[in-house]
Amino acid sequence: MIICTNTMDYPLRAQCQRVQKQMVVNGEKERVSLLFMKALVSRGSVDTVAQQMAVHPHYLESFLRTQHYILHMDGPLPLPHRHYIAIMAAAQHHCNYLVHLHSAQFLRVGGDPLWLQDLQAAPARLRLLDQINKVLAHKPWLTSCAHIQALLKSGEQCWSLAELVQAVVILAHCHSLCCFVFGSDADSNCSSFSKSPNGTSPKFCFIDSANGNTNVPPSLSSSPDLITHRRSLDSSSGMTCLKERIQKSQEECEKREVRLKTQVLQQADLEEEEEVICSTDSSRFITDPDFCYKEFAQRDDDHFEVFRVQDYSWEDHGFSLVNRLYSDIGHLLDDRFRSVATIPSLNTHDLRRAIWNYTHCVLGIRYDDYDYGEVNHLLARDKFYIKAVACFPDTTKTPGCRLSWTSLKPSEQIHVNLLIMEARLQAELLYSLRAITQYMIL
Amino acid sequence: MQCFLTERSTMEKMSRVTTALSSNSSSSGINGVTMFCHLDAPANAISVCRDATQVVVAGRNIFKIYSLEEEQFVEKLNLRVGRKPSLNFSCADVMWHQMEENLLATAATNGAVVTWNLSKPSRNKQDQLFTEHKRTVNKVCFHPTEVYMLLSGSQDGFMKCFDLRKKESVSTFSGQSESVRDVQFSMKDYFTFAASFENGNVQLWDIRRPDRYERMFTAHTGPVFCCDWHPDDRGWLATGGRDKMVKVWDMTTNRAKEIYCVQTIASVARVKWRPEKKFHLATCSMMVDHNIYVWDIRRPFIPFATFEEHKDVTTGIVWRHLREPDILLSGSKDSTLYQHMFKDATRPVDRANPEGLSFGLFGDLAFAAKESLISGDSSRKPYGGGDRRNPIFFFKKPDLTEQFAHVSSALSVFETDLESNRMDWFVKTAQLYLLSGKPFADLCDHNAKVAQDLKRPQVSTTWTMLRIMFSDPANLTMSGCSSFSMKDLAAERALERSKCENRLDNIHLDPTNSHITNVNEENEETEGSEGQAEYMFGDAELDDDDLYSMEHDNTTEQEEYTLPSEGFQLRHVIVDHPSAPEHLQQDRADSPHVSGNEAEVTCLTPIESFSLISICQPLYSPQLTASFFCPIVTEMLTFYAEQGDVQMAVSVLIVLGERIRKEIDELTQEHWYMSYIDLLQRFELWNVSNEVIKLSTCSAITSLNQTSTTLHINCSNCKRPMNNRGWICDRCHQCASVCAVCHHVVKGLFVWCQGCSHGGHLEHIMNWLKGSAHCPAGCGHLCDCLVVRESPVFRPDLDRPILTWLGLELPRPDQFLARTGTTACPS
16 A cells, blocks of 8 residues: 555546646646646635746746745735725726736635725725825826825825735736736637627636636646647737637637536526626726826926836845745746747847837836937837837727737747736836835835 | 852953953054045955955955054045046956055956055056956965965966966866855965855865865755865864855864854855954855954854944955954945954844753753853752863953953753653653543533643642533532522433433433423523524534444444444444434434423523523522633633643633633634643544544544545556546556455455465455454465555546545554454464
8 A cells, every 4th residue: 555645635636637637747837737736726726817927937937936926825815805905906906807806815815805896895004005006007206206105105005015015016017917918919708708799798708717617727827738729820910810819719609608608507596696797897996087108208207216226126226125024925026037038039139128118118217327219210110009009008998009029939928028027027016126115115 | 959150250250350452462563443535436355464454345346455544444545546537447346465465356256366566666557458258256365474476266267376487377277066156275284275165065176186086975965155264273164055054164174073053144245254253253244234254153043243334235354463352354345445443343143042951851851041040050060061161261361352252141041850851741641531422511520630630730629620611500519509499490400401411411300300391481481592502502412423423323333342442432423413303303302301392492591581580599599601701711712822821721611612612712712722632642532633633623634534534546456546436447457455255255354464465355254353363365365464455436526546544543563463453463
C-alpha cells in the first residue's frame, strides 16, 4: 500500500485532471496548465482573460498571483468589499464582463445582494471611493492629496491608510484589466451572448465560469485550439470572421445550456441570485457618467503639472510606499512590471518602450529621457489604438480602432495589450501613491 | 557566577578633559552652527568643494552654489541660466571635483552628462556636454585623484568613462544587468570602481578593462540605490538598497563578505561614511522617512545620531569636510538646505532602554543594566573585556561624541543549575497525571501524589484542595465540619450521592451505611443543590462508562493481540462516545445500587429545599456549593497559567471539566490548551497531547484531531490512487487490501509491512509472525516493522474511501516493536 498525501478536494481535482488532459503536456504548455489548475482550485474558473494571457505563461503566472493576492489573500479589506470595489472600478469602463465576474464572486464570498442593486445601496464608506475611482479611471492626473484627505479624515466612514492602499490597488488593477478585456476582446463571448437573438439568457456565460461547477468550455480551455481560433480571427480581422465566431459561440452556448440544465439543478438557488445581477447593466455603479477622459495635452488649465517619472518613479518611490502600507504587494506588482517587460515577443525593445511611454504620455506622465518623436515614428497609426485602449476602453469596439500591425502574431497583439494594461496600472498607481505621499508629508 | 562589564571607553575619558564641544578642536578648523536656507525648488543632490567653503545644490529646477558662512548660507551663483532652461539643467546628480575647484559635473535626467567650469567668464558655465547615454543618468563621479577622469552610470545599464579633454567617452562598461544606480571610484585603488544596479547586484570594475567586470555579487534584494567606499579602509564598501538595509562588505577577500548589516526603516537612498570614524556612516531614505541617521555599524539596532530637521525626504547628504566628522550638509525635497552640527543631533540612545535580558542555551540568564542601577553590588567583579569594544582608531583626535553615547552597564550572568532547570518534571507530570477515567476525587488524589513525588508541594496541595472543594463531603475527612448534627446528615447524603457518582466508591464504602439511604432520602432530596446534583450525576456516569468500557476493551483486546494499549484506548473512546447515553441508561438499569427511582430523585431538585438549607445550615458548612469556589479556582488557574505552568492550568481544567469550564472564557481556555499542546508536542509527548486534545471541550482544540485525518491510498496492485469506493480498485479490478494469510479482503484493521507492502488481518499476521519472521506473501522479505491502519471505511457522505485514524497516533515502527515485541529485527 502506498499512501499518497493529496489534499486536493475531489470534485476540483477531477476538473483539474480534465483540464490537464486537454492540455498538451510539454514545456510551456505544461506550465500554463499548471497555472490554470491552480486558478481552478482557487477560484473554480479560468476566465477568458487568463486564457488569452496564457500565450505568455511567465506573465500569466505573476498576473494571477497578484490578482489572487489582492482579491483573496490577507489584506485589510473584507473580501466582499474587495469585489465590490472591483465592480465599481469595472463599471467605470462599462466592462460588463468584469462587473458580472466580480458580482458573482461578491455573492460567493458572502456579500449582501442588495448592494448590487446600485451604488446607493452600498455602505457610505464604499460610496466615498467613487470620487477617486472616477478620477483614476478617466483623469488620473487630477488625483490629489485632497482625495486622499477626504477619505482619511476621521469620522464614522473613514478609511485607514492600509485599506485605502488596497482599495487603490484593486481600482487600478481593475481599470487596467478593463483595458485588456476590451483590447483583446476577452469579453466578446459574454457580450455576444447578451446580444444573441434567440433569447438565451446571458447569465450562463459567466455563471459557467464563475461557479466552477461546469467544465471549462472545450474551445476555451484547450490552448492550442484557442490560438488557432484567435489566429484565424486576427489574420482576417474582418467582420465576417467575427460573425462566424459569434455564431459559433452561440452554438456552443446552446450546447452548454443543455449540459448546464442537467448539471446545475442543485445550484439553482445561487443562480437565481445571480440572475438578478445580470438583468441590469453596469451603469448603476456609476454616479457621473459624463466624467470621461479628456486629452491630457488639451486640459483646460495648466494647473496640473506634467508628472515626471524622474521625480516619482515606481522603482524608487512607488514600490517602497505601497509595500510599506500593503505588505508584499510591491514585490508582486514589481514582478508583473518586470515580466511584462521581459516577455520574449515584440523583439524590438524600442517598440515596447514606445508603447509603454506613449501610454504613460496620454495619461500625463512624461519621461525626461525619452524622445517622443519616436512614438510617431514607431507607432504611427496605432497611436489611436493605444490611446483608445488605455483611455476609453469601452469604445474600442467601434470600428477603425484595431491594431493596424497586421503582421503581428496574435501573441504579439496580446503583448501589446498587456503592455498598455501594465503601463496604465503603473500610471494609476503612481498618481495615487504620489497623492498619498503628499498626504503623508502634510 | 556574576561578572561585570564596563563599556567605558578611552574616548570617554578624553571627552571629560575637553568639555567644550567644539569645532575649534577639529582638524579641519571649520566652525559652524546648525543652519538652513530655503531653496526655490526641491533638491536632488548636493556636493561640496574641496575646501568645504561652498556647496552646490542641484535638482530638476535648481542648480545653485551657496557659500557656507559662519551662520548662514549665501547664494553665490545660479548656474541655471536662460529663460527656458533645457532638460540638461534638470539634474539627477551633481559632483564637485575634489582636485579642481572650478570643475563640476552633473547627471541630467534626460541622459546627458554635463561638466561646468566655474572659471568661465560667461554666465553660462556649461563646459562639456556628453549625450551618449540613452536614459537618465543616475550618477556621476570624478576620479578622486585624476583630474580629467569622469565616470557616469545610467538607467540604460551602461557606465561610461569620460576624459574631459576629449569630446567622447573613452570607454563604456556594460553591466549586462539592469539600470546602474550608483558608481563610485575606490578611494585607495586607483583603477577600481564599484557600480550598483537596480537588480540588486554590485559590480567591481577595473577602469582599464571595459570588457568585463572584475567581480560581481548580489548585495540586496531589489535595487541597490547607493554605495560608498570607506575613506580609510580600502576593502570596505557600504551599500544601501530598497530592501531597507545598509550592508558593509569586505572586498579584500576572494568573495565579497558581508561584515555588517544595518536594518533601517525605509529604503536607503544615500549612504556616506563619516570622516574620521571608522565605524560610522550616515544614511537617508528614499521614501516616507525624512530623517538622516548616523549609524555605528557595530550597533545596528539603534541609530547613533539622528537629524530630524527635514519635512520631506532627504535627497542628498554630504559631510562637509574630509577631516571633519561633526558637520553634515543635506538637501531635501522640501526645498531646504541644511547644515547639521553633530552636537545638535538627537541621540536615540538616550531615549533607549539600556537594559537587556537574555537566556542562554542552557538556561543561563544574562542581564545587563545601567551601572547606576546595579551599583552597590559588592559581589561583582570587573570583566576584563572593556577595551575590546573600542578597537584602535586611526586618528589621534579625541572622540568628543562619545560623551553622548556613553553607557556603562553592568552585566550579570546568572548561571542556572542544570538540574533545577530541567523540564523533567514537566515530562513526568504529563505522563503520570490522570485526566480522566477515574472519579474526580481519585484523579485529584492521584495527581496530588504525582506532584508530591516530583517535589512540587504547592501543586500537590492545589490538587488536594480541589478535591476538597469540588468533591462531596463524604469523600472528605470532614475535618472542617463543625456542626455536629449536620455531620451525620452530610455524610449520609454524600454517601448517597457518591453512590450515584461512582460505583467504585460505593464498593469501598461500608456497605452497612447503605441502609441510611432510605432513611434519609428526604434529607438528601432537600439538601441537594440542583444544578450540581444533576450534572455531577451525568458526569459521573460518563466517567464510569468510559472507565468501564475502556477497562473492558483493554483487557480483552490486549489478551487477544497484545497490542499497544494506546492504539485501542483511543479508538474505543471514539467509537463509544456517541453511544454513551445508551450505556448510561443501561448502567442505571443494571446498577444494583442505584435504583431508577433514586436517579430521578437526585435529578429532581425541589425549590423548597433551598430554603431548608439556608435555614438549617451555617454558611460555612461543607454544603457550600462548588460554584462558591469557582472564582477562586479561576483565579488559581490564571495564576498558574501566568506563571508559565500551563500544564497545571490545563490539567485542572480537564479534571474539573464542567465544574469550572463555564467560568473561564473560551478564548483563554483555548489559549491554554494550545500552549500546553504545543509544549507537549515539543517534548514529543504525542500520546499525552492527543489525550489532552481529545479531552478538551473547546471546539477549536478538539478539531485539531480532525485535521489531516484523511489518508489517500494507492492500489497495491497497480499503484494508482484508489478513487472509488469500496475495496476494489477500479483500474485493475483487483481487491486492494487482501490479507496475505487468508487471501480475503480486509475490512477493518489492516496491518502491513512497510518494507514489502504486504499485510493482512491483524490477527492473522500476528499469528503468522509468531511462527515466521518472513512475509506471509512469500516475497521473502523479513517483515520486522509493522504498521496498523484501518481499512477503507465507506462513508456515503464523502463518496470515497476515507481512512481515519481519529486521534490514533501512528506509532513509530520502533515504538511498535518495543511494545509488541513481536519479532526482533533479524538484521
